[in-house]
Amino acid sequence: MTLAISSPHRTRGERVGSVMRMVLYGTVPGMAALMAFFGWGTMIQVWSCIWFCLAGEALVLALRGRDPLRELQDWSAVVTGVLLGLCLPPYAPWWIAVSGSLFAIIVGKQLYGGLGMNPFNPAMVGYVFLLISFPVSMTAWTPPMTLAANPPGLFDSFFLIFAGETWDGRSLQALRAGLDGFTMATPLDHLRTDIANGQMISEVLSQPVFGAFAGYGWEWVNLAFLLGGGLLLQQKIISWQIPTGVLGGLAGSAVIFYVWNPDAFASPVFHLFSGGTMLAAFFIATDPVSACTTPRGRLWYGLGIGVLVYLIRTFGGYPDAFAFAILLFNLAAPSIDRYTRPRAYGTLTERPQEPAP
Amino acid sequence: MMARQLFGFPGGLVLDDRKDRALHAPIAPVPLPPLLVLPLKQHLGAPAVPVVQEGQRVHFGQLLARAADGISASVHAPADGEISFIGLHPVPDDSGLAQPCIGLCTDETSAYEEEEFVDDISLTDADLRERIAQAGIVGLGGAGFPSAQKLTDTPVKWLIINGAECEPYISCDEALMRERASAIIEGAQILARLLRPQQVLFAIEDNKPEAIKAIADACDETAIEVVVIPTKYPSGAQKQLIQNLLGFEIPRGKHSVDLGVVMYNVGTCHAIARAIAHSEPLVRRIVTITGDAVERPGNYEVAIGTPIEFLLQHVGVKTTQLRRLIMGGPIMGIALSDHTAPISKLSNCLIAAGPGELDESLNPRPCIRCGDCVEVCPASLLPQELHWHIRAEQYARAEALDLRACIECGACAYVCPSQIPLVQYYRHGKAVLAEQAAARAAADHAKARFDAREARLAQARTRRQQRKTAQAAAMGASPIGAVDATVASALASNTGAATTPSEPITTASETDANANNISTNNRINNSSTDKPVIAQHNDRLADVLAAARRAKEKKQQTASPTVTGTDPSDENAKP
Numbered sequence: 001m002t003l004a005i006s007s008p009h010r011t012r013g014e015r016v017g018s019v020m021r022m023v024l025y026g027t028v029p030g031m032a033a034l035m036a037f038f039g040w041g042t043m044i045q046v047w048s049c050i051w052f053c054l055a056g057e058a059l060v061l062a063l064r065g066r067d068p069l070r071e072l073q074d075w076s077a078v079v080t081g082v083l084l085g086l087c088l089p090p091y092a093p094w095w096i097a098v099s100g101s102l103f104a105i106i107v108g109k110q111l112y113g114g115l116g117m118n119p120f121n122p123a124m125v126g127y128v129f130l131l132i133s134f135p136v137s138m139t140a141w142t143p144p145m146t147l148a149a150n151p152p153g154l155f156d157s158f159f160l161i162f163a164g165e166t167w168d169g170r171s172l173q174a175l176r177a178g179l180d181g182f183t184m185a186t187p188l189d190h191l192r193t194d195i196a197n198g199q200m201i202s203e204v205l206s207q208p209v210f211g212a213f214a215g216y217g218w219e220w221v222n223l224a225f226l227l228g229g230g231l232l233l234q235q236k237i238i239s240w241q242i243p244t245g246v247l248g249g250l251a252g253s254a255v256i257f258y259v260w261n262p263d264a265f266a267s268p269v270f271h272l273f274s275g276g277t278m279l280a281a282f283f284i285a286t287d288p289v290s291a292c293t294t295p296r297g298r299l300w301y302g303l304g305i306g307v308l309v310y311l312i313r314t315f316g317g318y319p320d321a322f323a324f325a326i327l328l329f330n331l332a333a334p335s336i337d338r339y340t341r342p343r344a345y346g347t348l349t350e351r352p353q354e355p356a357p
Numbered sequence: 358m359m360a361r362q363l364f365g366f367p368g369g370l371v372l373d374d375r376k377d378r379a380l381h382a383p384i385a386p387v388p389l390p391p392l393l394v395l396p397l398k399q400h401l402g403a404p405a406v407p408v409v410q411e412g413q414r415v416h417f418g419q420l421l422a423r424a425a426d427g428i429s430a431s432v433h434a435p436a437d438g439e440i441s442f443i444g445l446h447p448v449p450d451d452s453g454l455a456q457p458c459i460g461l462c463t464d465e466t467s468a469y470e471e472e473e474f475v476d477d478i479s480l481t482d483a484d485l486r487e488r489i490a491q492a493g494i495v496g497l498g499g500a501g502f503p504s505a506q507k508l509t510d511t512p513v514k515w516l517i518i519n520g521a522e523c524e525p526y527i528s529c530d531e532a533l534m535r536e537r538a539s540a541i542i543e544g545a546q547i548l549a550r551l552l553r554p555q556q557v558l559f560a561i562e563d564n565k566p567e568a569i570k571a572i573a574d575a576c577d578e579t580a581i582e583v584v585v586i587p588t589k590y591p592s593g594a595q596k597q598l599i600q601n602l603l604g605f606e607i608p609r610g611k612h613s614v615d616l617g618v619v620m621y622n623v624g625t626c627h628a629i630a631r632a633i634a635h636s637e638p639l640v641r642r643i644v645t646i647t648g649d650a651v652e653r654p655g656n657y658e659v660a661i662g663t664p665i666e667f668l669l670q671h672v673g674v675k676t677t678q679l680r681r682l683i684m685g686g687p688i689m690g691i692a693l694s695d696h697t698a699p700i701s702k703l704s705n706c707l708i709a710a711g712p713g714e715l716d717e718s719l720n721p722r723p724c725i726r727c728g729d730c731v732e733v734c735p736a737s738l739l740p741q742e743l744h745w746h747i748r749a750e751q752y753a754r755a756e757a758l759d760l761r762a763c764i765e766c767g768a769c770a771y772v773c774p775s776q777i778p779l780v781q782y783y784r785h786g787k788a789v790l791a792e793q794a795a796a797r798a799a800a801d802h803a804k805a806r807f808d809a810r811e812a813r814l815a816q817a818r819t820r821r822q823q824r825k826t827a828q829a830a831a832m833g834a835s836p837i838g839a840v841d842a843t844v845a846s847a848l849a850s851n852t853g854a855a856t857t858p859s860e861p862i863t864t865a866s867e868t869d870a871n872a873n874n875i876s877t878n879n880r881i882n883n884s885s886t887d888k889p890v891i892a893q894h895n896d897r898l899a900d901v902l903a904a905a906r907r908a909k910e911k912k913q914q915t916a917s918p919t920v921t922g923t924d925p926s927d928e929n930a931k932p
Contacts, residue, residue: 005681005692006692006778006780006781006784007685007687007688007689007690007691007765007767007780008687008688008689008767008770008771008780009681009683009687009688009690009692009708009710009715009716010525010687010688010714010715010716010771011716011770011771011772011773011776012771012772012773012774013716013776014720014721014722014774014775014776015774015776016722016725016774016775018774019725019727019774074722076725114723115722115723115725116722116723116724116725116726116775117723239728239732288725288726288727288728289725289726291726293726293728293731293739293741293742294728294731294739295728295731295732298728337739337742341739341758342367342731342737342738342739343737344736344737344738344758344759344762345596345600345606345735345736345737345738345759345762346596346606346607346608346609346611346736346762347608347609347759347762348606348608
């Protein structure tokens with residue numbers, strides 16, 4: 001598209017694709033950690049999601065009369081696919097990834113007008129769609145491989161996802177068993193149910209599913225996502241306000257309750273390194289399209305998400321709650337922006353100072 | 358040179374300035390071209406008025422066009438020669454329209470002449486002001502405000518000399534500061550004498566160490582304080598520089614002078630020094646000529662009016678390499694399509710861009726709301742929201758978000774990852790808002806005229822009514838006075854009937870005029886002369902009929918009422 005020649009005559013150039021690719025590079029450490037602890041499943045889910053997101057996007061773009069080849073080069077569909085894939089349980093059946101990806105892209109993004117127009121984070125739209133529609137499959141996390149009775153290999157993983165059981169006929173349910181033979185839930189699930197059963201935090205945390213300071217394996221996954229998020233911050237792909245807000249809101253709420261009653265409420269460190277905290281704080285909540293745009297608004301937006309996540313984790317009906325918190329604050333983002341506009345130049349009447357001597 | 362506390366300004370960005378290419382050699386003069394083209398409007402305000410005729414011989418420094426009333430600046434001859442034409446010619450501005458210019462055929466022998474040196478100490482303040490005004494000096498930093506009109510009579514608090522020159526490529530001010538620091542300081546001293554500021558600050562960006570040294574040396578033993586500011590675009594913009602140096606903003610709708618700040622560009626100071634010491638009007642300036650397509654980039658001293666094609670020839674432009682010609686910098690400059698346009702007083706830089714040097718095409722994608730533009734906006738606006746609103750033609754919303762505070766520096770469009778031509782949107786939005794404001798003003802004006810006319814007609818009616826009542830009262834002494842009153846009322850209603858046919862015509866024509874005012878805004882004068890004529894005509898008609906009635910009344914002492922029942926006061930009522 002050529003426009004009338006107007007200043008500026010030199011820009012940094014079109015960089016949407018490279019910004020999106022940088023986000024993908026940022027997810028690499030976290031994805032590697034997930035695979036190290038949970039096996040090949042994550043990789044298969046991410047790949048399926050990428051391809052189905054691309055397919056869904058290409059389909060709708062073609063229907064809308066756009067040029068899919070040009071528009072797919074913005075890499076935004078790939079980012080949606082990767083983020084959705086990272087959120088899925090590693091051995092969820094294949095149709096989870098397919099329906100989630102298509103719903104995320106078609107309903108969550110393209111029906112609103114495509115890139116830049118969607119009010120909600122597409123990956124979270126897809127995730128919540130799956131969580132509400134298929135709660136059993138979506139909560140079937142396997143334990144970290146070193147804790148599992150039967151860790152699946154690459155071959156088994158494929159069969160598990162695409163055929164429902166491994167080559168030798170073991171089901172997902174069997175794979176979810178821990179070394180002691182009982183089904184293992186995620187650390188956040190454990191925390192929730194055990195505290196509800198009246199156990200003390202110290203008792204809960206002594207179980208093998210918990211590690212040094214958070215869930216076993218999960219703490220490393222979160223550290224890896226933190227590392228990747230640091231890369232995005234350093235590359236100025238994301239602004240500091242949203243992650244700071246999310247982590248601050250979550251840790252701040254946790255501190256209050258932890259100080260009040262450390263036996264009944266988990267420590268802030270536990271919350272920061274459990275579940276999808278770092279992934280959400282650096283990669284999902286920071287999605288610019290659906291987040292706030294004013295600098296101050298972004299801080300409030302992040303804070304709100306952090307606090308809401310803590311409240312749902314601790315008092316709500318779900319073990320982790322980033323998807324809900326982010327979607328709710330996506331909804332609030334325009335209002336937050338409305339009330340956090342920076343003051344424009346010259347709109348404050350100030351008395352000029354006297355010249356300095 | 359003292360370290361001074363700087364206040365900074367929000368936003369801004371550090372750019373690859375590429376100024377070195379033009380700075381490797383000293384300022385070089387460019388020979389006079391055979392034809393100089395001098396636009397009558399090279400400044401902010403009204404175009405100058407020519408005082409010469411075609412074919413007239415003129416000499417160097419002679420006044421060719423005097424400043425018009427109000428804000429304006431005069432134009433002088435940069436060389437001896439003959440006026441070849443006075444008419445429209447392409448000029449270097451973004452409208453792309455030809456504008457009135459004076460063409461000057463230069464003599465073969467014509468050369469710069471050094472005028473006698475005048476010591477400014479011997480001149481009175483009034484003389485100094487007069488000389489600056491006569492020299493046609495305007496702000497050479499780009500704004501082009503006539504310099505003499507910035508010289509207030511009341512003392513100011515701060516005089517700021519702007520040597521920031523923050524836009525990439527441009528180095529004419531830097532070259533001037535390196536080579537002619539003493540003249541610049543001389544000009545600054547003259548300004549300081551006239552404005553009597555409490556403080557004189559000389560701001561230079563820290564990427565110009567040689568210029569800083571030269572100016573600091575020249576400022577020795579003067580009251581001028583050299584302030585080195587960090588290199589950050591757009592630190593040289595007036596509002597941002599004031600904010601950076603003094604820590605306050607110019608409130609919306611005010612000028613810097615209202616807060617006691619006056620700012621001059623270094624080039625302007627130099628021109629003022631020339632005008633005072635050498636009696637030389639503003640007839641030449643330093644122009645940076647650079648770009649990949651230029652063989653000999655550098656800073657050149659160019660006679661104002663030199664055609665750009667002549668300059669390009671002089672510096673050796675590889676025409677096969679030339680992709681785009683920019684007047685000004687790469688961020689705020691304007692693309693020139695017509696190379697016959699001349700260098701004007703405001704032409705600080707000419708970029709002959711080679712392949713790949715500037716963006717050759719735009720490839721915009723949708724806004725992803727990344728907020729990069731918010732971070733760099735020096736006016737603390739929300740560029741992305743302004744863009745959405747203007748795209749959606751919600752101009753009032755854009756205005757509510759302070760679109761007017763936008764200085765069009767282009768920082769937002771520079772960083773936009775989607776390569777959206779944001780500045781173009783803002784210009785469009787501002788233009789539409791200006792149009793709407795003009796239309797509103799025209800409508801208000803038409804409404805005011807309509808109301809005034811209604812009031813006038815009502816007044817005339819009351820006057821007539823009073824006259825009739827007075828007559829009726831006078832007649833009331835006779836026993837048939839009551840009958841007379843009836844006659845009077847009947848006649849009055851006849852009068853009303855007589856005037857009524859012309860009335861709707863007036864109204865209709867006025868409604869038309871109103872409609873035209875809203876759309877074109879230039880029919881006001883025509884219609885305002887038309888309408889009163891008709892109104893006066895109506896009044897006259899009423900007077901004539903009233904006179905006839907009075908005559909009849911005198912003749913007829915007795916009469917039988919024929920028409921009754923119409924309210925005599927309602928002149929407009931149809932029978």
